[in-house]
Amino acid sequence: MKENAIYPGTFDPITNGHTDIIERAGKIFDKVIIAVAKETSKECIFPLEERVELAKAATTHLNNVCVEGFTGLSVDYIKSKNSSIMIRGLRAVSDFEFELQLSLANRDLCHDVETLYLIPKKEYIYLSSSLLKQIIKSGGDVNQWAHPKVIAALKNQLR
Numbered sequence: 001m002k003e004n005a006i007y008p009g010t011f012d013p014i015t016n017g018h019t020d021i022i023e024r025a026g027k028i029f030d031k032v033i034i035a036v037a038k039e040t041s042k043e044c045i046f047p048l049e050e051r052v053e054l055a056k057a058a059t060t061h062l063n064n065v066c067v068e069g070f071t072g073l074s075v076d077y078i079k080s081k082n083s084s085i086m087i088r089g090l091r092a093v094s095d096f097e098f099e100l101q102l103s104l105a106n107r108d109l110c111h112d113v114e115t116l117y118l119i120p121k122k123e124y125i126y127l128s129s130s131l132l133k134q135i136i137k138s139g140g141d142v143n144q145w146a147h148p149k150v151i152a153a154l155k156n157q158l159r
């Protein structure tokens with residue numbers, strides 16, 4: 001497969017669930033760009049630069065992956081990278097409604113971009129950045145769900 005694929009998201013912060021999706025995409029495409037969104041409907045605890053740095057730290061083992069911050073629409077960013085593939089992750093059924101809306105809206109915005117959904121391994125099906133934050137705040141151990149640098153940054157921010 002020749003094409004590059006773009007994985008857009010908030011990544012506040014990146015978890016092992018995200019990394020699982022990135023590893024899968026990296027086996028299918030020549031190059032995967034993790035595109036960290038500056039504007040998001042969610043209230044982020046990390047600024048864009050730190051979300052980018054943490055995503056880089058968590059993916060140093062993947063040599064066909066790079067990380068960039070972006071502003072504006074993800075379909076516009078994807079076209080600016082000469083790609084037509086958006087990667088998203090699907091966890092439980094609860095993701096479906098939102099992801100369906102998002103992919104249909106993106107298709108209306110840009111007919112040339114196709115969204116591909118990948119499913120993580122079972123261990124990460126219920127993992128989210130918000131769950132990580134809640135567990136860290138309550139003093140729990142999250143070693144199995146995030147990169148050590150991500151955990152250190154979360155502890156620093158939340159405890």
Ligand code: ADP
Pocket residue numbers: 008009010011012015016017018021040042087088089090091095119120124125126127128129
């Ligand atoms: P967004 O705010 O764009 O939903 P996120 O950073 O929360 O950004 O997630 C980006 C993408 O990664 C979404 O498609 C989301 O469903 C997916 N994702 C998040 N956590 C996981 C996980 N544990 N396993 C698989 N996919 C995930």
